[in-house]
Amino acid sequence: MEENSYKVPTMAEMAAENETPEVLFWVGCAGSFDDRYKKVTVAFVKILNKAKVKFAVLGTEESCTGDPARRAGNEFTFQMLAMSNIQVLDMYGVKKIVTACPHCFNTLKNEYPELGGNYEVLHHSEYLQQLIDEGRVRPENGETFKGKKVTFHDSCYLGRANDIYEAPRHVLEALDADLFEMKRSKVKGLCCGAGGGQMFKEPEKGNKDINIERIEEALATGADTIAVACPFCMIMMTDGLKNKEKEDSVRIYDIAELVAKANGL
Amino acid sequence: MAVLQQVFFIALLATIFWLVYRRASLIRSTILLGKSEDRTDQPGKRLSTMLRVAFGQKKMFDRPLIGVLHFAVYIGFILINIEILEIVLDGVLGTHRIFAPALGSFYVYLIGFFEILAFGVLLACVIFLIRRSIVHVDRFQPEKHREMSGWPQLDGKLILIFEIVLMLAILSMNAADSVLQEMGDPHYTQTGSFLFSQFLKPLFTGWEPDALVIYERFAWWLHIIGIFVFAIYLTYSKHLHIVLAFPNTYFARLSPKGKMNNMPEITSEVKVMIGLENQNADSVVPERFGAKDVGDLSWKNLMDAYSCTECGRCTEACPANITGKKLSPRKIMMDTRDRLEDVGRNMQANGGIFVPDDKNLIGDYILEEEILACTSCNACVQECPVLINPLDIILQLRRYKIMDEAKAPGSWNMMFQNLDTNQAPWKFSPGDRFNWADAIK
Numbered sequence: 001m002e003e004n005s006y007k008v009p010t011m012a013e014m015a016a017e018n019e020t021p022e023v024l025f026w027v028g029c030a031g032s033f034d035d036r037y038k039k040v041t042v043a044f045v046k047i048l049n050k051a052k053v054k055f056a057v058l059g060t061e062e063s064c065t066g067d068p069a070r071r072a073g074n075e076f077t078f079q080m081l082a083m084s085n086i087q088v089l090d091m092y093g094v095k096k097i098v099t100a101c102p103h104c105f106n107t108l109k110n111e112y113p114e115l116g117g118n119y120e121v122l123h124h125s126e127y128l129q130q131l132i133d134e135g136r137v138r139p140e141n142g143e144t145f146k147g148k149k150v151t152f153h154d155s156c157y158l159g160r161a162n163d164i165y166e167a168p169r170h171v172l173e174a175l176d177a178d179l180f181e182m183k184r185s186k187v188k189g190l191c192c193g194a195g196g197g198q199m200f201k202e203p204e205k206g207n208k209d210i211n212i213e214r215i216e217e218a219l220a221t222g223a224d225t226i227a228v229a230c231p232f233c234m235i236m237m238t239d240g241l242k243n244k245e246k247e248d249s250v251r252i253y254d255i256a257e258l259v260a261k262a263n264g265l
Numbered sequence: 266m267a268v269l270q271q272v273f274f275i276a277l278l279a280t281i282f283w284l285v286y287r288r289a290s291l292i293r294s295t296i297l298l299g300k301s302e303d304r305t306d307q308p309g310k311r312l313s314t315m316l317r318v319a320f321g322q323k324k325m326f327d328r329p330l331i332g333v334l335h336f337a338v339y340i341g342f343i344l345i346n347i348e349i350l351e352i353v354l355d356g357v358l359g360t361h362r363i364f365a366p367a368l369g370s371f372y373v374y375l376i377g378f379f380e381i382l383a384f385g386v387l388l389a390c391v392i393f394l395i396r397r398s399i400v401h402v403d404r405f406q407p408e409k410h411r412e413m414s415g416w417p418q419l420d421g422k423l424i425l426i427f428e429i430v431l432m433l434a435i436l437s438m439n440a441a442d443s444v445l446q447e448m449g450d451p452h453y454t455q456t457g458s459f460l461f462s463q464f465l466k467p468l469f470t471g472w473e474p475d476a477l478v479i480y481e482r483f484a485w486w487l488h489i490i491g492i493f494v495f496a497i498y499l500t501y502s503k504h505l506h507i508v509l510a511f512p513n514t515y516f517a518r519l520s521p522k523g524k525m526n527n528m529p530e531i532t533s534e535v536k537v538m539i540g541l542e543n544q545n546a547d548s549v550v551p552e553r554f555g556a557k558d559v560g561d562l563s564w565k566n567l568m569d570a571y572s573c574t575e576c577g578r579c580t581e582a583c584p585a586n587i588t589g590k591k592l593s594p595r596k597i598m599m600d601t602r603d604r605l606e607d608v609g610r611n612m613q614a615n616g617g618i619f620v621p622d623d624k625n626l627i628g629d630y631i632l633e634e635e636i637l638a639c640t641s642c643n644a645c646v647q648e649c650p651v652l653i654n655p656l657d658i659i660l661q662l663r664r665y666k667i668m669d670e671a672k673a674p675g676s677w678n679m680m681f682q683n684l685d686t687n688q689a690p691w692k693f694s695p696g697d698r699f700n701w702a703d704a705i706k
Contacts, residue, residue, distance in 0.1 A: 008706055080685070
């Protein structure tokens with residue numbers, strides 16, 4: 001597929017042509033603005049194109065879901081953002097949403113209904129698993145992960161918050177990689193240190209930063225690839241890796257990037 | 266003499282009931298200081314949660330060895346109540362082993378079964394005491410966890426010693442009883458030797474019958490008075506979990522852990538702001554946003570505090586605590602309970618009404634630094650064996666700091682400002698939100 005042949009339709013464009021997408025891809029703030037995570041957004045869009053999914057994004061009509069405001073204690077800002085997002089989503093008649101950010105996922109899925117926003121919300125790990133299971137995406141024509149050592153860092157907002165542990169692991173297994181679990185994983189997984197608004201402030205005084213503790217655990221598995229499924233985890237783990245000066249020997253990828261690589265996208 | 270004992274026993278029993286009732290009422294009234302919250306939906310799911318987690322001790326078996334030991338103490342306590350019923354009936358009626366004649370030869374098996382339980386409790390309590398005192402399990406050490414110094418440390422050990430003494434009393438009482446039976450004392454019903462206590466009989470060989478009777482009576486009274494004292498003690502202690510674990514798991518949150526409670530009092534104001542609703546003259550502005558003191562929390566948060574047995578599994582899993590920050594979810598629960606106890610004493614001293622005392626949960630018990638360190642990762646919630654939710658309290662205290670006192674770290678204020686003006690937590694123009702697509706379009 002040519003680089004310039006990917007389509008990224010917006011809801012507005014679709015509406016203008018009287019069409020409705022199968023699914024709305026909710027990009028999220030990190031996916032829109034963070035240079036590293038923009039690559040994940042692009043990778044996921046390539047996969048959606050390859051799988052011939054009829055999708056759309058909100059583009060500039062999207063706003064933060066309000067998760068960091070709510071968790072930092074600012075309910076007012078949260079509800080302002082949530083209500084206007086719900087207005088936009090309902091205006092377009094959105095039924096199904098997929099997002100790569102577990103924080104957006106959690107808020108859209110669990111917290112918007114009480115404010116009147118009811119949608120079927122999927123995290124991209126669940127969606128990728130579906131696409132792979134349906135055979136719409138299969139690892140071929142790209143990088144092979146056979147025999148590569150991969151460890152998966154569970155995000156709290158995907159795992160403990162919403163009980164999704166298996167979907168990202170199924171995706172990794174489909175790539176034929178060797179999955180090594182960290183000492184603390186799944187329900188016992190250790191936070192990357194960014195949730196609850198911590199991403200946007202200095203940590204409180206302690207002996208160590210949480211992301212350092214976590215990257216040490218990830219490195220202890222001997223894996224050369226650390227897979228994540230959350231922009232916050234990506235940022236925190238990457239910082240940790242730099243701190244350990246391991247960025248040349250170990251790589252951090254979102255599961256969508258790994259699937260895209262396997263497909264030669 | 267026997268009648269005197271009966272009168273004394275009945276008076277003692279009544280006093281204990283009265284004292285426990287008074288404490289329970291006080292605890293109940295402090296819990297009810299909390300805000301109302303409906304936790305009565307989905308009774309079937311609630312019941313099955315309680316059966317699994319409280320009755321079945323599911324989460325205790327996350328650590329199998331401790332799970333088995335804890336189960337021994339738990340099942341011992343529940344089933345030994347049948348024997349306590351016999352003891353109480355004997356005490357009230359002046360009889361001895363009132364169940365023996367009715368149960369016939371089965372009686373010796375029943376007591377044998379109770380002795381297995383008693384021995385299990387004894388063994389588990391000895392191992393737990395060693396763990397606390399000699400092996401130095403990290404989460405119980407006051408040197409590493411400031412909330413564990415003083416009373417919590419003593420409380421944890423006292424109860425174990427208590428239980429060991431109670432079990433030794435019942436086993437040695439049974440041994441002395443068997444020896445008296447063999448001597449043919451008419452008062453001591455012939456039942457045959459009991460499973461465990463028969464091995465203690467050599468301790469009593471060569472004793473005069475009178476001395477044996479005195480010892481048997483001493484152990485009987487020690488056991489039953491011990492249980493009575495225990496009943497009162499636990500209302501002051503972390504061991505209240507043996508009662509509250511059941512309602513606490515029944516009323517536990519059923520929604521996904523990631524869901525934060527909504528603040529409906531904000532919703533109408535926001536609807537007016539974005540033009541979805543007209544200003545309503547009747548709308549009441551709540552006197553406070555978030556939680557400053559225990560009365561601002563929900564009754565369930567407060568029941569959580571009384572249900573906490575300070576095991577520290579939450580703190581052991583807390584990423585902030587692991588990396589040396591001041592936050593300890595266990596301390597959040599203990600502080601909430603301490604505050605409730607202070608409020609309870611205040612109410613007792615003022616005829617059942619709380620008189621403001623210039624203190625608050627946040628500031629006087631829990632520090633701002635603690636609640637700011639939480640990543641809301643839910644590890645503490647995941648770990649709790651009785652489904653306590655420390656995170657819920659932390660987030661409500663945060664709301665108070667941010668919304669009511671408008672006291673946030675500078676970088677959070679920046680983030681709020683960015684969200685208000687740019688609809689993103691970072692300072693990027695909303696118009697640039699779709700620029701990422703330029704790379705592939």
